[in-house]
Amino acid sequence: MEETLDPADWEHLRSLGHRMVDDMMDHLRSVATRPAWQPVPPAARERLCEPLPLCESDPHAVYECFRRDVLPYGNGNTHPRFWGWVQGTGTPLGMLADMLAAGMNPHMAGFEQSAVLVEAQVIEWLRELTGMPAGTSGLLLGGGSMANLIGLAVARHAGAGFDVRADGLREQPQLIAYGSAETHSWAHKAMELLGLGHRALRNVAVDAEFRMSLPALARAIASDRAAGRRPLAVIATCGTVNTGAVDELCAIAELCRAERLWLHVDGAFGALAAWSPRHADRVVGLGLADSVAFDLHKWMYLPFEVACVLVRNAELHRAAFALQPSYLAPVGRGVAATPLRFADLGYDLTRGFRALKVWMSLKAHGARRIGRVIGQNIDQAEYLAERVRTTGALELSAPPSLCVVCFRYRGAAARTDDELDRLNEELLLRIQERGIAVPSSTRIGGRFALRVAITNHRTRRADLDALVAAVLAIGAELERA
Ligand SMILES: *Cc1c(COP(=O)(O)O)cnc(C)c1O
Numbered sequence: 193m194e195e196t197l198d199p200a201d202w203e204h205l206r207s208l209g210h211r212m213v214d215d216m217m218d219h220l221r222s223v224a225t226r227p228a229w230q231p232v233p234p235a236a237r238e239r240l241c242e243p244l245p246l247c248e249s250d251p252h253a254v255y256e257c258f259r260r261d262v263l264p265y266g267n268g269n270t271h272p273r274f275w276g277w278v279q280g281t282g283t284p285l286g287m288l289a290d291m292l293a294a295g296m297n298p299h300m301a302g303f304e305q306s307a308v309l310v311e312a313q314v315i316e317w318l319r320e321l322t323g324m325p326a327g328t329s330g331l332l333l334g335g336g337s338m339a340n341l342i343g344l345a346v347a348r349h350a351g352a353g354f355d356v357r358a359d360g361l362r363e364q365p366q367l368i369a370y371g372s373a374e375t376h377s378w379a380h381k382a383m384e385l386l387g388l389g390h391r392a393l394r395n396v397a398v399d400a401e402f403r404m405s406l407p408a409l410a411r412a413i414a415s416d417r418a419a420g421r422r423p424l425a426v427i428a429t430c431g432t433v434n435t436g437a438v439d440e441l442c443a444i445a446e447l448c449r450a451e452r453l454w455l456h457v458d459g460a461f462g463a464l465a466a467w468s469p470r471h472a473d474r475v476v477g478l479g480l481a482d483s484v485a486f487d488l489h490k491w492m493y494l495p496f497e498v499a500c501v502l503v504r505n506a507e508l509h510r511a512a513f514a515l516q517p518s519y520l521a522p523v524g525r526g527v528a529a530t531p532l533r534f535a536d537l538g539y540d541l542t543r544g545f546r547a548l549k550v551w552m553s554l555k556a557h558g559a560r561r562i563g564r565v566i567g568q569n570i571d572q573a574e575y576l577a578e579r580v581r582t583t584g585a586l587e588l589s590a591p592p593s594l595c596v597v598c599f600r601y602r603g604a605a606a607r608t609d610d611e612l613d614r615l616n617e618e619l620l621l622r623i624q625e626r627g628i629a630v631p632s633s634t635r636i637g638g639r640f641a642l643r644v645a646i647t648n649h650r651t652r653r654a655d656l657d658a659l660v661a662a663v664l665a666i667g668a669e670l671e672r673a
Contacts, residue, residue, distance in 0.1 A: 199251075208252055213288075219263065220270065220284050223650070227627025229268035236261040268630045272650035273659065276632035278433060278461050280487075281648050282495040285556055289549035290495055300543035301520075302532035311534065311547035317554055318500050321467055322459075322486070323479030329506035331537045332498055332546050336460035336487040337378040339501040340427075342538050343483030344369070344382050346503055347425040347454035349512035357512070361387045368416045370394045371427035372404035374434055376458060379427055388424075401591050402437035404428065406447065413451055425454035430475050430484075431462020434634050436573075436596030436645070438462055441477025448482075457481040460499075461647055462594055464491035467559060468567030474594065488550055491566055491595070491647045498546040501538075510536055569595045569646040576644060576656045585664060589641035598634065598641040601667035613640040619666050628662045629655070 199205040232240070239261050269279040298307035315330035333339045349356050352367060361367070367388055371379050373395040383390045394416075397408040413423050426448050428439040441457065448455040457463070457478060463486035465475045478484060487499040503509035514536035522531050535541045553562070577592040580599045589598040600616045607615070617640050620633050634643045642663070644656075 205251060208255060212255065215259070216287060217284060220287075223270050224272050226264075226271070227268075228271040228273045228630050229624055230265060230627055231625075232261075232265040236265065270650075271630070272648060272652065273629035273655045274648060275644040275646050275651070276630040278487075278490050278645045278647055280490045280493045280496075281650055282489075283493050283553065283649070286493070286495040286549040286553055289552040292552075293545035293548040296545060296548075298545050300545055300547070301535035301541050302530060303527050304529050305527075307545050307547070308533060310545075310551045314547045314550045314554070315500065315502070317559070318488075318550075319502055321559060322463060322484060322502060323466060324481070324484065324502050324504060325479070327506055328502050328504050329509040329537060330500055330502040331534060332488075332500055332543075332550070333538065333540075334497040334546075335489070335499045336376075336458070336485055337381070338538075339485035339487070339499040340376075340378050340456070340458050340460075341382045341385065342501045343456045343485050343503065344379070344425065344427070345386060346483055346509055346512040347456055348386055348388065350505075350508045351422075351424045351454050353422060365420055365422040366392055367424045368392050368394060368421050369425045369427060370396055370409055370412055370423070370453075371458075372396050372398050372402075372429060372432070372439060374398055374402050374404075374432040374437060375427055375429055376433045376460065378458070393427075398437070401593070402432060402435045404439045404444065406440065406443055409444070410447065413453070423451065423453055425456055428455060428457050428481075429462070430457050430459035430478060431465070431594050431596075433460075434596075434636065434643070435590040435598055436462065436593035437591075438475055438593060441475070441480060445477055445480035454482045455480065457484040459484050459486040461487060461490040461645075464566055465570065465594055467563035468570065469563065470567050471570050471594075491569075492550070492553070492562060493565070493647070493649045494549050494553060498550060513537055513539065565649045569648065569651065572646050572651055572653060572656060573597050573644070575653055576646075576660070579656065579660050583660065583664070585667060586660070589636040589639065595646040597644045597646075598636055599644075600639070600641050601663055603667055603671050605671065609639055615667070615670050616640045616642060618670055619663065622666050623659075623662055626662075629659050631659070 268274045270281050298305055300307060302308055311332060319328045371393060379393055380390045383393045394412045396412055397405045399405050416423050426444055428441055428444045430438050445455050462475060463478055465471045466478055483503045485501045488494045489496045489498050520532055522528055534543060573592055573595045576597045580586045580588050585601060585603050586599055587602050589600055600612060601619055620642055624630055631642045631644045634641055
């Protein structure tokens with residue numbers, strides 16, 4: 193008796209599929225009526241530690257386990273009052289597209305197939321939205337960390353001055369990269385993974401608005417050159433994770449040109465501000481990058497995981513990764529008629545069809561509507577910042593930028609900074625644990641701050657009013673304690 197994993201009874205599974213779609217639509221539609229976050233209760237936690245299932249169960253029963261123990265206890269990021277870290281919410285259409293992508297299940301190394309044309313089309317649209325020139329090359333990846341890594345890997349290959357693919361890294365001269373002290377931790381890990389070492393990543397000082405200081409950058413480059421090291425790349429950030437600051441991209445691009453350095457821009461969320469015509473001026477210079485990485489699962493709101501890297505010089509992009517073993521060589525006609533277009537642009541060979549949700553969402557919503565919602569988030573961040581400024585008991589911890597607002601509760605009584613740190617930390621935990629909202633936290637100038645990053649298409653101003661009210665109420669409650 194031969195077996196398959198297709199259902200014995202297709203109608204049985206079909207009915208489950210219909211139910212799943214109905215349930216998830218209801219779930220998403222009613223997300224605002226539930227707590228912004230709730231912890232996994234002990235009973236569910238226990239059931240999620242079970243022995244390896246060796247025998248079959250009815251998929252309907254398995255689905256019930258999902259509904260009971262998994263679905264209610266996510267980290268909250270689909271909720272309108274989730275603003276922690278920088279996470280996206282996902283969209284109902286994106287969810288359906290992911291289902292179609294898994295159903296069609298094309299292998300996205302390349303090959304002669306429609307899905308490859310869809311990803312190529314998506315890259316081309318994203319290039320246009322980012323302001324990179326025609327001929328730019330690109331790839332979709334699982335996240336900003338991977339997309340940034342690819343950009344830096346191309347920079348390393350292009351700028352090492354020797355064949356780093358063939359010979360590996362040499363002791364001398366040491367290759368150096370520069371990022372501001374506000375650079376996201378991906379860069380630290382990427383330097384390690386690329387063999388450059390994180391000590392070769394210079395943490396350039398920032399100005400009062402948390403942007404990379406150009407004089408400090410120029411000094412760091414000069415001092416490395418004087419010491420016989422080889423400056424390789426500048427990592428500019430368009431939208432820092434702490435405060436949303438945007439480095440001065442045009443000026444940095446000019447400096448990179450003069451110094452013959454690769455300019456990589458980490459635009460994980462900030463690059464998407466270019467999609468809002470009212471705010472595009474805040475990220476000008478994006479298109480001057482040699483490579484730029486950005487997420488689509490953050491500020492394009494798509495379900496995880498999808499990000500993009502764009503590389504201005506398509507030849508250099510390919511040169512850093514292309515490889516053709518005999519079993520992957522093109523063979524003239526048929527499925528493998530063309531070289532593997534995507535596997536030659538990154539490390540992954542097997543890749544999924546994440547392009548489909550990007551393609552369907554851009555077609556269905558249009559870039560204008562998505563850009564309007566991005567702009568709406570920036571307006572909401574400005575609204576929150578204004579409420580903080582005009583509320584005596586609150587104060588901004590850093591200048592707000594793009595969708596990020598960092599602030600803290602001050603209260604009326606005089607308190608030391610240490611006391612305020614403790615009070616605000618407890619305040620944040622109560623807001624999360626009571627399921628009111630999910631801001632996250634950071635330290636600005638060493639001081640604890642509540643951090644709100646609005647990459648959420650479900651947020652309304654009333655949600656931010658609710659946050660302010662909760663911060664004031666819990667702050668007063670802690671002051672009384
Ligand atoms: C989120 C983020 C990253 C990392 O992206 P992932 O998609 O989480 O891998 C890198 N840089 C910045 C500025 C980010 O906000």
